[in-house]
Amino acid sequence: MAAVKTPAGTLLFAPLTAPFQRRYQRWLRRRLPPARVITLEQRRLFIFPTRAGFFFMLALLVMLLAAINYQNNMAYGLTFWLAMLFVVAVHFTHGNLLRLTVVAVSARSAFPGQRAEFRLQLRGTQRRGHCGVRLLWPESEAFVDVPPGADVTVNLFLPVTSRGWFVPPRLTIASVYPLGLLRCWSYAQLDMRALVWPKPLTPPSAVITDASSSGAGDANQSGNDDFLGFRDYREGDSLRRVDWRGWAREQPLQTRVLASPQSTHHWLDWAHFPQGDTEQRLSWLCWLALHYDAQGQVYGLRLPTVTIEQGTGPRHLEAVLTALALYGVSDRPRGAL
Amino acid sequence: MPQQAMPPLAMTWLMASLVMVMLPHVPRMPLWILLVYALAALWRLQMLRARLPMPAVAIRLLCGLGGALLVWLRFGTLIGLEPMVAVLLVATGLKLLEAVRLRDGYVLVCLGLFLAITQFLFSQSLPLVLWIMLSSVLLVTALILLNQTPGTRLSYRQPLLALRMLALAVPMMVALFLLFPRIDPLWSLPSRIGQGSTGMSDVLSPGSVSRLARSADVAFRAQFVDEVPSPSERYWRGMVLNRFEGGAWRRTDMRQLPPNEQTVFSPDRLSAAIRYRVIMEPSQQRWLYGLPYAQSNSPGVVASPDNHLLLQEPITGQFAYDVETWLGVRVDQALSPWRRDYEQQLPPGLNPRTRAWVAANGATTPRQFIDRVLAYFRTEPFYYTLEPPPIADEDFVDRFVFDTRRGFCEHYAYAFVVMMRMAGIPARVVGGYLGGEYNPVNNTLIVRQFDAHAWAEVWLAGEGWRRVDPTAAVAPERVSLGLEAALADDPGFLASSPLSAYRFKGIGLINWLRLRYDAVAWRWQAFVVGFDSDRQIRVLQSWFGELRPGWFVMVLFGSALLVLLPLTWWMHRVRRAPSPLATERRFAVIAEQLAQRGMARGPAEPPLRFLKRVRHYLEKNDPLLLELEQAVAALYQTPAQFNSGSVELKVQHSR
Structure with a gap:
C-alpha cells in the first residue's frame, strides 16, 4: 500500500478519519490506476491556491477596499486587472501540467539500507513545454523543466528496507509555474x-569452511595471477578480466583467461545453514555470493525451490542474487495494486 | 514545502521593478526615503555576492522605527496619505534587506502592487496609468522569475509570458470595471495633507492673480456640445468677492447671509442655452467655473445665491460636471435693501485721494460714472504688467491710481470696485478665468492657470448685475487675444513652466500632437476616470434597457465565460498523443542506430531481451541506451524492472 504522509496533528483524529482516509485512498486508486505510461489528463489534475495565492487574494481585497473608499477608478481598474490575472493564472498553471507524460523507465536493484534508483522520463506532449515541474516522493524530489518537444530523464532514489519487491509510493507531480499563486498537482501510481x-x-x-566444497584452505588464494592467455570476449565475462589495453589499441574485445584451480568451485547451499531463520540464511548466502564473486571463483546456488548451476561473472551473480531476493516471495506480492 | 531561497535573478529584477513603481512618488517624498531604498538595494546586492551579511533583527527593527519617526517628524503626523506612503516606502526598503526566502519575494511583489495603487490616489492621468501598467508587467515577470527552475536565464520569454497573461486578463477586467457596482465609501480614509490649493484663491489682494500667470498647468477643460463662444464671451465666473476686509476682497459665507437672502435667484433667460461639460483638475478648493450664468444638475454641485456654482467638498481629484449657460440674462433686477447696503460697504477713512476724485467726478447716472472711470484708466498712462511695483500701504487704491499706475487685472478690478462703492453704486469683484485655448480635435476649451482673471460686476437699476472689466480699458487685447498677446515680452509669463508643451505650440507638429493628446486626455478623464455610478447606470441602461440586479450577475458571468471558454479551448486543444505505431517506429529507429554501431537486433528478438543484451556493451549514461530504455518502456506496459549489470558498483556501497 502506498505510504501517505499524514501531518502529526491529524493523528489525534486518526480513529475518526481513518475510514474516510481509506475510502479516499480507494477512490484515488480507482481514479488514478497504476500504469507504466501516465499522461496527465484533465481528470487527473487538481488545482488549489498556494499560501502565496491566498496572500495575493488578501492583498487584492485591501486594494479593493482602498479603491472603494477613495472612489478611485484607476485603483478599481488595477485591482480588477490583477484579480483577472489570477483567473488567467488558473488556466496557465493547469495548462502547464496538462498532458505531461510520465514514463516509468526503469528501476535498479539495491541492497536494504541503500537507495534504489528509479528512472523516470518526462515527455512533453505540448508545443510550449512544461516548466518548473516538481516530482515528489516522500524522500526524494526533482525540480525540472521539460522543454518543448523534448524528453527529460529524471533519476530518483528511494531508500529500500526489506528483501523482495519494492513498489514506490504514489508519485506526486506538482507545479506552481508560472506565478506561484496556484499549485496544480496530480498523483501517479507508476507501475514499476x-x-x-x-x-x-x-x-x-565455521560455516564458510563448511560451506566451501572440497579442497578447503585454498579459499584465500586469488588465482588471478595465473595468466593463461586471451580468448574473444563472451557475454557474461567479468569486466575486470577484459583486456582494456588491447581494446584501446582498437583490437577486438578480449578476455584474459586465468588458471582457476579446481578447488575454487563452490556451492552455496541452503542446507548448509540449518541454524538461522530464513532471512539470516539468505543474508549469509548473499554475503558468500558477493565474496566468491569478488575473488573470481566459481559458485552455484542450491535453494529448496531453485538451483543455479555453477558459474561466474556479473550476470551469474545477478541471477544468484535475484533468486535469493525472490526466495519465498510471490512475483506479484502487492495484489492490491 | 521546505523553505526555499529566492533566486538571485528574481531578486535583482524585483528591485528594479520596485524602483519603477515608486518613481512617480519621488517629487512628493523627502529625499532621504529614496536614499533608504537605494542603500537597502545596494546592501542587498552585496548580500547576493556574499560580501555583506544580513543585518541583525535588532538593527532592522531600529531602522524601521527610526524611519517611522523621521516620517512623523517630516509630516507632523502618520495619518494622511503622504506619511502613509512614506512609511510604505521605508518598509519596502527594509523588507528588501531581509528578503532571502522565496515567500519574501511574494511579499515584495504585493508591496509593489500596493505602491502602484497609492500612485493612483495622487493622479489618474494617462501617462501615469501607462507607467503603472508597465510596472505591473515587470512585477508579474518577477513572479514568474520566482518560480523558474534554478539556473534559468533571463530571456524575452518571461516578460512576454507576463504580458500575455496580463493581456488575456484585460477583457474580463473591462467587464468587471463596467459592472462592478460603485458603492459609497465604507469608511473615510486619510486624505492628502500639506496639499496647497491651486488656482484662483477666494481672497483677492494685489499679486494673488498675477502669480498664476507663471504656470501653464491646466485648470479645467470644457467640451461644448455646439459652437464655442467667442473669446470676449469666455468669462469663467468662479467666485463673487463682495466683502472688503484687511486690504483684500473676500467672499461672503453663505451662512452669514440673512435667511431671506439665501434663496437662489433664477435669472430671466433671454437667449438659447449653451451646453458643455467641464472637467476640473484637482484644485483643493470648492469653486466650480462656468460661463455666466450657469446652472448644473450634476450631483454634488450647488448654486450659490450669487449665481455661481460650488461644491460641498474641496476637489481632490478630477471632477466633471455638466453645465447649461445663458449668455443673455437679467439677474437681480430688484435688489433688496439689505443687499444694496451690503454691496456698497467700505471701511471708512481709507484712500482719501480717491474719495476726493470720486466726489469731484460725480455723474448723474451710474452708467456715466462707470464710463468716466474707464475713460480715466484708458487715457491716463496706466500699464498692464505682471510685475508691478509692490505697494505696502493701507491706502492701496490711492497709491495705485495716482502714483504707480502699473498693475495686473486684480489691481484694476480692486480699484474699480472701491471707486464704484465710493460713488454709491453696488459693485463687487468676480474671480475666475478669462479665455481658453480652443482645441478643434474635440471642440474643447483648455483653460490654464495663466488665464486667471478678476473683473467687476456693477448693479444697474433695470438691468441687474452687469459685468465690467476695467482691464479691458487698459489692455483690450487681453480680452480679445488672451494673456499671451497682452504680455508677450513679460519675463514672468510661464516662468514656472519651462518645459510645458504649451511653450512649443509655435512648432506645427508639436502643436498638432499636443492638441491630439489633449483630446485623448479629455476622453480618458471623461469616460474612464470619471466613470461613476450614474454613468455606469446610464451605460448599462443604454445597452440592456431596464436594469435588474440579476442582469449584473448574468452579464458578469456571461462576459467571463466569453473569455474563459475560448481560452480553455485554446489551452486544451488536443495534440495527438503518440500512437502505438509511433512507439514502434521510435523503437525501430533506435534499433537501426544501434545496428550501425555493430549491435544489430536479432531476427524477431524481443525488444526487452535486445535491451538486456545491448546494455552490456554500452556505457551506463550513453544517450542511445537511455533512449532505448524509454522506447522499450513505452512498448511494454508491464512493470519496469530491469536489473542492472553493474552489481560491482552496488557492492562497494554496501557495508
Missing part, C-alpha cells in the same frame, strides 16, 4: 518496482 536483494551478513566463520 525495484528488486531488493537480501542484506549481506557475514556468516559464522
Whole structure:
C-alpha cells in the first residue's frame, strides 16, 4: 500500500478519519490506476491556491477596499486587472501540467539500507513545454523543466528496507509555474518496482569452511595471477578480466583467461545453514555470493525451490542474487495494486 | 514545502521593478526615503555576492522605527496619505534587506502592487496609468522569475509570458470595471495633507492673480456640445468677492447671509442655452467655473445665491460636471435693501485721494460714472504688467491710481470696485478665468492657470448685475487675444513652466500632437476616470434597457465565460498523443542506430531481451541506451524492472 504522509496533528483524529482516509485512498486508486505510461489528463489534475495565492487574494481585497473608499477608478481598474490575472493564472498553471507524460523507465536493484534508483522520463506532449515541474516522493524530489518537444530523464532514489519487491509510493507531480499563486498537482501510481536483494551478513566463520566444497584452505588464494592467455570476449565475462589495453589499441574485445584451480568451485547451499531463520540464511548466502564473486571463483546456488548451476561473472551473480531476493516471495506480492 | 531561497535573478529584477513603481512618488517624498531604498538595494546586492551579511533583527527593527519617526517628524503626523506612503516606502526598503526566502519575494511583489495603487490616489492621468501598467508587467515577470527552475536565464520569454497573461486578463477586467457596482465609501480614509490649493484663491489682494500667470498647468477643460463662444464671451465666473476686509476682497459665507437672502435667484433667460461639460483638475478648493450664468444638475454641485456654482467638498481629484449657460440674462433686477447696503460697504477713512476724485467726478447716472472711470484708466498712462511695483500701504487704491499706475487685472478690478462703492453704486469683484485655448480635435476649451482673471460686476437699476472689466480699458487685447498677446515680452509669463508643451505650440507638429493628446486626455478623464455610478447606470441602461440586479450577475458571468471558454479551448486543444505505431517506429529507429554501431537486433528478438543484451556493451549514461530504455518502456506496459549489470558498483556501497 502506498505510504501517505499524514501531518502529526491529524493523528489525534486518526480513529475518526481513518475510514474516510481509506475510502479516499480507494477512490484515488480507482481514479488514478497504476500504469507504466501516465499522461496527465484533465481528470487527473487538481488545482488549489498556494499560501502565496491566498496572500495575493488578501492583498487584492485591501486594494479593493482602498479603491472603494477613495472612489478611485484607476485603483478599481488595477485591482480588477490583477484579480483577472489570477483567473488567467488558473488556466496557465493547469495548462502547464496538462498532458505531461510520465514514463516509468526503469528501476535498479539495491541492497536494504541503500537507495534504489528509479528512472523516470518526462515527455512533453505540448508545443510550449512544461516548466518548473516538481516530482515528489516522500524522500526524494526533482525540480525540472521539460522543454518543448523534448524528453527529460529524471533519476530518483528511494531508500529500500526489506528483501523482495519494492513498489514506490504514489508519485506526486506538482507545479506552481508560472506565478506561484496556484499549485496544480496530480498523483501517479507508476507501475514499476525495484528488486531488493537480501542484506549481506557475514556468516559464522565455521560455516564458510563448511560451506566451501572440497579442497578447503585454498579459499584465500586469488588465482588471478595465473595468466593463461586471451580468448574473444563472451557475454557474461567479468569486466575486470577484459583486456582494456588491447581494446584501446582498437583490437577486438578480449578476455584474459586465468588458471582457476579446481578447488575454487563452490556451492552455496541452503542446507548448509540449518541454524538461522530464513532471512539470516539468505543474508549469509548473499554475503558468500558477493565474496566468491569478488575473488573470481566459481559458485552455484542450491535453494529448496531453485538451483543455479555453477558459474561466474556479473550476470551469474545477478541471477544468484535475484533468486535469493525472490526466495519465498510471490512475483506479484502487492495484489492490491 | 521546505523553505526555499529566492533566486538571485528574481531578486535583482524585483528591485528594479520596485524602483519603477515608486518613481512617480519621488517629487512628493523627502529625499532621504529614496536614499533608504537605494542603500537597502545596494546592501542587498552585496548580500547576493556574499560580501555583506544580513543585518541583525535588532538593527532592522531600529531602522524601521527610526524611519517611522523621521516620517512623523517630516509630516507632523502618520495619518494622511503622504506619511502613509512614506512609511510604505521605508518598509519596502527594509523588507528588501531581509528578503532571502522565496515567500519574501511574494511579499515584495504585493508591496509593489500596493505602491502602484497609492500612485493612483495622487493622479489618474494617462501617462501615469501607462507607467503603472508597465510596472505591473515587470512585477508579474518577477513572479514568474520566482518560480523558474534554478539556473534559468533571463530571456524575452518571461516578460512576454507576463504580458500575455496580463493581456488575456484585460477583457474580463473591462467587464468587471463596467459592472462592478460603485458603492459609497465604507469608511473615510486619510486624505492628502500639506496639499496647497491651486488656482484662483477666494481672497483677492494685489499679486494673488498675477502669480498664476507663471504656470501653464491646466485648470479645467470644457467640451461644448455646439459652437464655442467667442473669446470676449469666455468669462469663467468662479467666485463673487463682495466683502472688503484687511486690504483684500473676500467672499461672503453663505451662512452669514440673512435667511431671506439665501434663496437662489433664477435669472430671466433671454437667449438659447449653451451646453458643455467641464472637467476640473484637482484644485483643493470648492469653486466650480462656468460661463455666466450657469446652472448644473450634476450631483454634488450647488448654486450659490450669487449665481455661481460650488461644491460641498474641496476637489481632490478630477471632477466633471455638466453645465447649461445663458449668455443673455437679467439677474437681480430688484435688489433688496439689505443687499444694496451690503454691496456698497467700505471701511471708512481709507484712500482719501480717491474719495476726493470720486466726489469731484460725480455723474448723474451710474452708467456715466462707470464710463468716466474707464475713460480715466484708458487715457491716463496706466500699464498692464505682471510685475508691478509692490505697494505696502493701507491706502492701496490711492497709491495705485495716482502714483504707480502699473498693475495686473486684480489691481484694476480692486480699484474699480472701491471707486464704484465710493460713488454709491453696488459693485463687487468676480474671480475666475478669462479665455481658453480652443482645441478643434474635440471642440474643447483648455483653460490654464495663466488665464486667471478678476473683473467687476456693477448693479444697474433695470438691468441687474452687469459685468465690467476695467482691464479691458487698459489692455483690450487681453480680452480679445488672451494673456499671451497682452504680455508677450513679460519675463514672468510661464516662468514656472519651462518645459510645458504649451511653450512649443509655435512648432506645427508639436502643436498638432499636443492638441491630439489633449483630446485623448479629455476622453480618458471623461469616460474612464470619471466613470461613476450614474454613468455606469446610464451605460448599462443604454445597452440592456431596464436594469435588474440579476442582469449584473448574468452579464458578469456571461462576459467571463466569453473569455474563459475560448481560452480553455485554446489551452486544451488536443495534440495527438503518440500512437502505438509511433512507439514502434521510435523503437525501430533506435534499433537501426544501434545496428550501425555493430549491435544489430536479432531476427524477431524481443525488444526487452535486445535491451538486456545491448546494455552490456554500452556505457551506463550513453544517450542511445537511455533512449532505448524509454522506447522499450513505452512498448511494454508491464512493470519496469530491469536489473542492472553493474552489481560491482552496488557492492562497494554496501557495508
